[in-house]
Amino acid sequence: MDEIKKLAEMLRQSKDTLVLTGAGISTESGIPDFRSPGTGLWTRMDPMELLSRPALERDPVGFWRRVEPMFRQMAEARPNEGHYALARLEKAGLIRGVVTQNIDSLHQKAGANVVLEVHGHLRSVYCPGCGAEEDMPAFLDRVAAGESLQCRCGQIFRPHVVLFGDQLPECFNTAWRWARVCDLLVVVGSSLEVAPVCWLVPEAKRVAIINMGSTQCDYLAEVVIRGRAGEILPALAAAAGE
Ligand SMILES: [Zn+2]
Incomplete structure:
Protein backbone atom coordinates (compact mmCIF):
# COMPACT_ATOMS: atom_id res chain seq x y z
CA MET A 1 0.00 0.00 0.00
CA ASP A 2 1.36 3.41 -1.00
CA GLU A 3 0.52 5.02 2.32
CA ILE A 4 2.58 2.43 4.20
CA LYS A 5 5.54 3.08 1.88
CA LYS A 6 5.16 6.81 2.42
CA LEU A 7 5.12 6.41 6.20
CA ALA A 8 8.12 4.03 6.03
CA GLU A 9 10.01 6.74 4.15
CA MET A 10 9.01 9.34 6.78
CA LEU A 11 10.29 6.94 9.47
CA ARG A 12 13.63 6.54 7.72
CA GLN A 13 14.00 10.31 7.28
CA SER A 14 13.11 11.09 10.89
CA LYS A 15 15.91 11.24 13.44
CA ASP A 16 13.52 11.17 16.38
CA THR A 17 10.19 9.34 16.09
CA LEU A 18 7.71 8.90 18.90
CA VAL A 19 4.73 6.51 18.83
CA LEU A 20 1.50 7.17 20.73
CA THR A 21 -0.74 4.15 21.24
CA GLY A 22 -4.32 3.73 22.46
CA ALA A 23 -6.84 0.96 23.03
CA GLY A 24 -7.01 0.14 19.30
CA ILE A 25 -3.64 -1.63 19.37
CA SER A 26 -4.82 -3.98 22.13
CA THR A 27 -8.25 -4.96 20.80
CA GLU A 28 -6.51 -7.63 18.69
CA SER A 29 -5.17 -9.05 21.96
CA GLY A 30 -8.75 -9.54 23.14
CA ILE A 31 -8.99 -6.39 25.24
CA PRO A 32 -12.13 -4.49 24.29
CA ASP A 33 -11.89 -0.73 24.06
CA PHE A 34 -13.80 0.15 27.18
CA ARG A 35 -14.93 3.37 25.61
CA ALA A 77 -3.59 -10.72 27.75
CA ARG A 78 -0.82 -11.51 25.26
CA PRO A 79 0.82 -9.02 22.85
CA ASN A 80 -0.12 -9.15 19.16
CA GLU A 81 1.82 -8.53 15.95
CA GLY A 82 1.36 -4.77 16.31
CA HIS A 83 3.13 -4.71 19.70
CA TYR A 84 5.93 -6.94 18.39
CA ALA A 85 6.44 -4.76 15.30
CA LEU A 86 6.84 -1.64 17.48
CA ALA A 87 9.35 -3.44 19.70
CA ARG A 88 11.35 -4.37 16.57
CA LEU A 89 11.27 -0.75 15.36
CA GLU A 90 12.62 0.38 18.73
CA LYS A 91 15.45 -2.18 18.67
CA ALA A 92 16.30 -1.09 15.12
CA GLY A 93 16.63 2.50 16.35
CA LEU A 94 13.78 3.69 14.15
CA ILE A 95 11.62 4.90 17.06
CA ARG A 96 12.63 6.50 20.36
CA GLY A 97 9.85 4.80 22.26
CA VAL A 98 6.13 4.55 22.90
CA VAL A 99 3.76 6.78 24.84
CA THR A 100 0.75 4.62 25.67
CA GLN A 101 -2.72 5.25 27.03
CA ASN A 102 -3.01 1.52 27.71
CA ILE A 103 -2.54 -0.05 31.13
CA ASP A 104 -2.04 -3.63 29.89
CA SER A 105 1.82 -3.75 29.74
CA LEU A 106 1.59 -5.41 26.30
CA HIS A 107 4.36 -3.22 24.81
CA GLN A 108 6.77 -4.42 27.50
CA LYS A 109 5.60 -8.03 27.13
CA ALA A 110 6.44 -7.74 23.41
CA GLY A 111 9.98 -6.61 24.28
CA ALA A 112 9.73 -2.81 24.18
CA ASN A 113 12.06 -0.98 26.58
CA VAL A 114 11.04 2.66 26.36
CA VAL A 115 7.36 2.93 27.30
CA LEU A 116 5.74 5.95 28.95
CA GLU A 117 2.51 4.72 30.55
CA VAL A 118 0.62 7.97 30.90
CA HIS A 119 -2.51 6.22 32.26
CA GLY A 120 -0.57 3.96 34.63
CA VAL A 162 -4.75 6.83 36.51
CA LEU A 163 -8.42 7.06 37.45
CA PHE A 164 -10.79 9.77 36.29
CA GLY A 165 -10.19 12.54 38.82
CA ASP A 166 -6.52 11.59 39.39
CA GLN A 167 -3.57 13.72 38.37
CA LEU A 168 -1.48 12.46 35.48
CA PRO A 169 1.80 10.78 36.41
CA GLU A 170 5.19 12.49 36.09
CA CYS A 171 5.93 10.58 32.86
CA PHE A 172 3.28 12.66 31.10
CA ASN A 173 5.65 15.64 31.34
CA THR A 174 8.33 13.55 29.65
CA ALA A 175 5.85 12.57 26.93
CA TRP A 176 5.06 16.25 26.44
CA ARG A 177 8.74 17.18 26.12
CA TRP A 178 9.39 14.34 23.69
CA ALA A 179 6.37 15.25 21.54
CA ARG A 180 7.67 18.80 21.26
CA VAL A 181 11.15 17.83 20.08
CA CYS A 182 10.39 14.78 17.93
CA ASP A 183 10.52 14.92 14.12
CA LEU A 184 7.60 12.54 13.71
CA LEU A 185 4.73 11.35 15.93
CA VAL A 186 2.96 8.17 14.83
CA VAL A 187 -0.45 7.66 16.47
CA VAL A 188 -1.65 4.04 16.58
CA GLY A 189 -5.09 2.86 17.66
CA SER A 190 -6.40 5.98 19.32
CA SER A 191 -9.31 8.16 18.33
CA LEU A 192 -7.54 10.98 20.25
CA GLU A 193 -10.65 11.93 22.16
CA VAL A 194 -9.08 11.76 25.60
CA ALA A 195 -7.43 14.90 26.95
CA PRO A 196 -4.71 15.69 27.73
CA VAL A 197 -3.08 12.93 25.65
CA CYS A 198 -4.65 14.28 22.45
CA TRP A 199 -2.92 17.63 23.11
CA LEU A 200 0.44 15.97 22.40
CA VAL A 201 -0.39 15.63 18.71
CA PRO A 202 -0.35 19.32 17.65
CA GLU A 203 3.04 19.65 19.39
CA ALA A 204 4.78 17.35 16.90
CA LYS A 205 6.43 18.63 13.72
CA ARG A 206 5.06 15.80 11.56
CA VAL A 207 2.15 13.47 12.34
CA ALA A 208 0.98 10.12 10.97
CA ILE A 209 -2.12 8.24 12.16
CA ILE A 210 -2.93 4.52 11.98
CA ASN A 211 -6.45 3.84 13.26
CA MET A 212 -9.59 1.93 12.31
CA GLY A 213 -11.81 5.00 12.36
CA SER A 214 -11.41 8.73 11.95
CA THR A 215 -9.74 10.72 14.73
CA GLN A 216 -9.90 14.23 16.13
CA CYS A 217 -6.48 14.99 14.64
CA ASP A 218 -6.69 13.56 11.11
CA TYR A 219 -6.41 17.11 9.77
CA LEU A 220 -2.94 17.41 11.32
CA ALA A 221 -1.59 14.20 9.76
CA GLU A 222 0.45 13.90 6.56
CA VAL A 223 -0.46 10.23 6.37
CA VAL A 224 -3.66 8.61 7.66
CA ILE A 225 -3.90 4.82 7.37
CA ARG A 226 -7.20 3.11 8.14
CA GLY A 227 -6.68 -0.43 9.32
CA ARG A 228 -5.78 -2.82 12.08
CA ALA A 229 -2.53 -2.17 13.93
CA GLY A 230 -1.72 -5.89 13.88
CA GLU A 231 -1.60 -5.79 10.07
CA ILE A 232 -0.31 -2.29 9.33
CA LEU A 233 2.59 -2.17 11.82
CA PRO A 234 4.34 -5.39 10.65
CA ALA A 235 4.02 -4.17 7.06
CA LEU A 236 5.40 -0.77 8.09
CA ALA A 237 8.32 -2.34 9.97
CA ALA A 238 9.15 -4.50 6.94
CA ALA A 239 8.91 -1.52 4.57
CA ALA A 240 11.14 0.57 6.84
CA GLY A 241 13.70 -2.22 6.84
CA GLU A 242 13.89 -2.79 10.60
ZN1 LIG B 1 -0.16 1.08 54.05
Whole structure:
Protein backbone atom coordinates (compact mmCIF):
# COMPACT_ATOMS: atom_id res chain seq x y z
CA MET A 1 0.00 0.00 0.00
CA ASP A 2 1.36 3.41 -1.00
CA GLU A 3 0.52 5.02 2.32
CA ILE A 4 2.58 2.43 4.20
CA LYS A 5 5.54 3.08 1.88
CA LYS A 6 5.16 6.81 2.42
CA LEU A 7 5.12 6.41 6.20
CA ALA A 8 8.12 4.03 6.03
CA GLU A 9 10.01 6.74 4.15
CA MET A 10 9.01 9.34 6.78
CA LEU A 11 10.29 6.94 9.47
CA ARG A 12 13.63 6.54 7.72
CA GLN A 13 14.00 10.31 7.28
CA SER A 14 13.11 11.09 10.89
CA LYS A 15 15.91 11.24 13.44
CA ASP A 16 13.52 11.17 16.38
CA THR A 17 10.19 9.34 16.09
CA LEU A 18 7.71 8.90 18.90
CA VAL A 19 4.73 6.51 18.83
CA LEU A 20 1.50 7.17 20.73
CA THR A 21 -0.74 4.15 21.24
CA GLY A 22 -4.32 3.73 22.46
CA ALA A 23 -6.84 0.96 23.03
CA GLY A 24 -7.01 0.14 19.30
CA ILE A 25 -3.64 -1.63 19.37
CA SER A 26 -4.82 -3.98 22.13
CA THR A 27 -8.25 -4.96 20.80
CA GLU A 28 -6.51 -7.63 18.69
CA SER A 29 -5.17 -9.05 21.96
CA GLY A 30 -8.75 -9.54 23.14
CA ILE A 31 -8.99 -6.39 25.24
CA PRO A 32 -12.13 -4.49 24.29
CA ASP A 33 -11.89 -0.73 24.06
CA PHE A 34 -13.80 0.15 27.18
CA ARG A 35 -14.93 3.37 25.61
CA SER A 36 -16.87 1.60 22.85
CA PRO A 37 -20.17 0.62 24.44
CA GLY A 38 -22.04 -2.65 24.17
CA THR A 39 -19.32 -5.31 24.34
CA GLY A 40 -17.47 -7.14 27.06
CA LEU A 41 -18.20 -8.06 30.61
CA TRP A 42 -17.51 -4.67 32.10
CA THR A 43 -19.34 -2.37 29.75
CA ARG A 44 -22.59 -2.59 31.67
CA MET A 45 -21.17 0.34 33.61
CA ASP A 46 -19.99 3.71 32.43
CA PRO A 47 -16.15 3.64 32.60
CA MET A 48 -16.12 7.26 33.74
CA GLU A 49 -18.04 6.10 36.80
CA LEU A 50 -16.44 2.67 37.17
CA LEU A 51 -12.83 3.89 36.97
CA SER A 52 -13.20 7.11 38.90
CA ARG A 53 -11.42 8.29 42.00
CA PRO A 54 -14.72 9.19 43.73
CA ALA A 55 -15.98 5.62 43.11
CA LEU A 56 -12.82 4.21 44.69
CA GLU A 57 -12.98 6.56 47.68
CA ARG A 58 -16.72 6.08 48.26
CA ASP A 59 -16.68 2.28 48.23
CA PRO A 60 -13.20 0.75 47.77
CA VAL A 61 -14.33 -2.86 48.25
CA GLY A 62 -17.13 -2.41 45.69
CA PHE A 63 -14.69 -0.71 43.32
CA TRP A 64 -12.30 -3.69 43.46
CA ARG A 65 -15.12 -6.22 43.03
CA ARG A 66 -16.34 -4.43 39.90
CA VAL A 67 -12.94 -3.93 38.26
CA GLU A 68 -11.47 -7.35 39.15
CA PRO A 69 -12.68 -9.24 36.00
CA MET A 70 -11.53 -6.41 33.71
CA PHE A 71 -8.12 -5.98 35.36
CA ARG A 72 -7.58 -9.75 35.34
CA GLN A 73 -8.41 -10.04 31.62
CA MET A 74 -6.02 -7.16 30.81
CA ALA A 75 -3.25 -8.52 33.04
CA GLU A 76 -3.42 -11.96 31.37
CA ALA A 77 -3.59 -10.72 27.75
CA ARG A 78 -0.82 -11.51 25.26
CA PRO A 79 0.82 -9.02 22.85
CA ASN A 80 -0.12 -9.15 19.16
CA GLU A 81 1.82 -8.53 15.95
CA GLY A 82 1.36 -4.77 16.31
CA HIS A 83 3.13 -4.71 19.70
CA TYR A 84 5.93 -6.94 18.39
CA ALA A 85 6.44 -4.76 15.30
CA LEU A 86 6.84 -1.64 17.48
CA ALA A 87 9.35 -3.44 19.70
CA ARG A 88 11.35 -4.37 16.57
CA LEU A 89 11.27 -0.75 15.36
CA GLU A 90 12.62 0.38 18.73
CA LYS A 91 15.45 -2.18 18.67
CA ALA A 92 16.30 -1.09 15.12
CA GLY A 93 16.63 2.50 16.35
CA LEU A 94 13.78 3.69 14.15
CA ILE A 95 11.62 4.90 17.06
CA ARG A 96 12.63 6.50 20.36
CA GLY A 97 9.85 4.80 22.26
CA VAL A 98 6.13 4.55 22.90
CA VAL A 99 3.76 6.78 24.84
CA THR A 100 0.75 4.62 25.67
CA GLN A 101 -2.72 5.25 27.03
CA ASN A 102 -3.01 1.52 27.71
CA ILE A 103 -2.54 -0.05 31.13
CA ASP A 104 -2.04 -3.63 29.89
CA SER A 105 1.82 -3.75 29.74
CA LEU A 106 1.59 -5.41 26.30
CA HIS A 107 4.36 -3.22 24.81
CA GLN A 108 6.77 -4.42 27.50
CA LYS A 109 5.60 -8.03 27.13
CA ALA A 110 6.44 -7.74 23.41
CA GLY A 111 9.98 -6.61 24.28
CA ALA A 112 9.73 -2.81 24.18
CA ASN A 113 12.06 -0.98 26.58
CA VAL A 114 11.04 2.66 26.36
CA VAL A 115 7.36 2.93 27.30
CA LEU A 116 5.74 5.95 28.95
CA GLU A 117 2.51 4.72 30.55
CA VAL A 118 0.62 7.97 30.90
CA HIS A 119 -2.51 6.22 32.26
CA GLY A 120 -0.57 3.96 34.63
CA HIS A 121 -0.30 0.17 34.69
CA LEU A 122 -1.67 -3.03 36.22
CA ARG A 123 1.51 -4.68 37.44
CA SER A 124 1.00 -3.76 41.07
CA VAL A 125 -1.18 -2.01 43.62
CA TYR A 126 -0.04 0.45 46.26
CA CYS A 127 -1.15 1.78 49.61
CA PRO A 128 -1.96 5.50 49.54
CA GLY A 129 -1.14 5.64 53.27
CA CYS A 130 2.35 4.15 53.56
CA GLY A 131 3.33 3.43 49.95
CA ALA A 132 3.56 -0.36 50.36
CA GLU A 133 3.20 -2.31 47.11
CA GLU A 134 1.79 -5.71 46.18
CA ASP A 135 1.74 -7.65 42.92
CA MET A 136 -1.53 -7.23 41.06
CA PRO A 137 -2.24 -10.94 40.33
CA ALA A 138 -1.99 -11.93 44.00
CA PHE A 139 -4.08 -8.93 44.99
CA LEU A 140 -6.80 -9.79 42.45
CA ASP A 141 -6.93 -13.29 43.96
CA ARG A 142 -7.60 -11.65 47.34
CA VAL A 143 -10.41 -9.60 45.79
CA ALA A 144 -11.96 -12.70 44.15
CA ALA A 145 -11.71 -14.65 47.43
CA GLY A 146 -13.40 -11.84 49.37
CA GLU A 147 -10.35 -11.39 51.63
CA SER A 148 -9.24 -8.15 53.28
CA LEU A 149 -7.97 -5.52 50.86
CA GLN A 150 -6.27 -3.51 53.60
CA CYS A 151 -2.62 -2.75 53.95
CA ARG A 152 -0.99 -3.44 57.33
CA CYS A 153 -1.38 0.28 58.06
CA GLY A 154 -5.16 -0.01 57.71
CA GLN A 155 -5.71 1.74 54.36
CA ILE A 156 -7.07 -0.03 51.30
CA PHE A 157 -4.76 -0.63 48.35
CA ARG A 158 -5.40 1.15 45.07
CA PRO A 159 -4.26 0.46 41.50
CA HIS A 160 -1.37 2.25 39.76
CA VAL A 161 -3.97 3.16 37.13
CA VAL A 162 -4.75 6.83 36.51
CA LEU A 163 -8.42 7.06 37.45
CA PHE A 164 -10.79 9.77 36.29
CA GLY A 165 -10.19 12.54 38.82
CA ASP A 166 -6.52 11.59 39.39
CA GLN A 167 -3.57 13.72 38.37
CA LEU A 168 -1.48 12.46 35.48
CA PRO A 169 1.80 10.78 36.41
CA GLU A 170 5.19 12.49 36.09
CA CYS A 171 5.93 10.58 32.86
CA PHE A 172 3.28 12.66 31.10
CA ASN A 173 5.65 15.64 31.34
CA THR A 174 8.33 13.55 29.65
CA ALA A 175 5.85 12.57 26.93
CA TRP A 176 5.06 16.25 26.44
CA ARG A 177 8.74 17.18 26.12
CA TRP A 178 9.39 14.34 23.69
CA ALA A 179 6.37 15.25 21.54
CA ARG A 180 7.67 18.80 21.26
CA VAL A 181 11.15 17.83 20.08
CA CYS A 182 10.39 14.78 17.93
CA ASP A 183 10.52 14.92 14.12
CA LEU A 184 7.60 12.54 13.71
CA LEU A 185 4.73 11.35 15.93
CA VAL A 186 2.96 8.17 14.83
CA VAL A 187 -0.45 7.66 16.47
CA VAL A 188 -1.65 4.04 16.58
CA GLY A 189 -5.09 2.86 17.66
CA SER A 190 -6.40 5.98 19.32
CA SER A 191 -9.31 8.16 18.33
CA LEU A 192 -7.54 10.98 20.25
CA GLU A 193 -10.65 11.93 22.16
CA VAL A 194 -9.08 11.76 25.60
CA ALA A 195 -7.43 14.90 26.95
CA PRO A 196 -4.71 15.69 27.73
CA VAL A 197 -3.08 12.93 25.65
CA CYS A 198 -4.65 14.28 22.45
CA TRP A 199 -2.92 17.63 23.11
CA LEU A 200 0.44 15.97 22.40
CA VAL A 201 -0.39 15.63 18.71
CA PRO A 202 -0.35 19.32 17.65
CA GLU A 203 3.04 19.65 19.39
CA ALA A 204 4.78 17.35 16.90
CA LYS A 205 6.43 18.63 13.72
CA ARG A 206 5.06 15.80 11.56
CA VAL A 207 2.15 13.47 12.34
CA ALA A 208 0.98 10.12 10.97
CA ILE A 209 -2.12 8.24 12.16
CA ILE A 210 -2.93 4.52 11.98
CA ASN A 211 -6.45 3.84 13.26
CA MET A 212 -9.59 1.93 12.31
CA GLY A 213 -11.81 5.00 12.36
CA SER A 214 -11.41 8.73 11.95
CA THR A 215 -9.74 10.72 14.73
CA GLN A 216 -9.90 14.23 16.13
CA CYS A 217 -6.48 14.99 14.64
CA ASP A 218 -6.69 13.56 11.11
CA TYR A 219 -6.41 17.11 9.77
CA LEU A 220 -2.94 17.41 11.32
CA ALA A 221 -1.59 14.20 9.76
CA GLU A 222 0.45 13.90 6.56
CA VAL A 223 -0.46 10.23 6.37
CA VAL A 224 -3.66 8.61 7.66
CA ILE A 225 -3.90 4.82 7.37
CA ARG A 226 -7.20 3.11 8.14
CA GLY A 227 -6.68 -0.43 9.32
CA ARG A 228 -5.78 -2.82 12.08
CA ALA A 229 -2.53 -2.17 13.93
CA GLY A 230 -1.72 -5.89 13.88
CA GLU A 231 -1.60 -5.79 10.07
CA ILE A 232 -0.31 -2.29 9.33
CA LEU A 233 2.59 -2.17 11.82
CA PRO A 234 4.34 -5.39 10.65
CA ALA A 235 4.02 -4.17 7.06
CA LEU A 236 5.40 -0.77 8.09
CA ALA A 237 8.32 -2.34 9.97
CA ALA A 238 9.15 -4.50 6.94
CA ALA A 239 8.91 -1.52 4.57
CA ALA A 240 11.14 0.57 6.84
CA GLY A 241 13.70 -2.22 6.84
CA GLU A 242 13.89 -2.79 10.60
ZN1 LIG B 1 -0.16 1.08 54.05
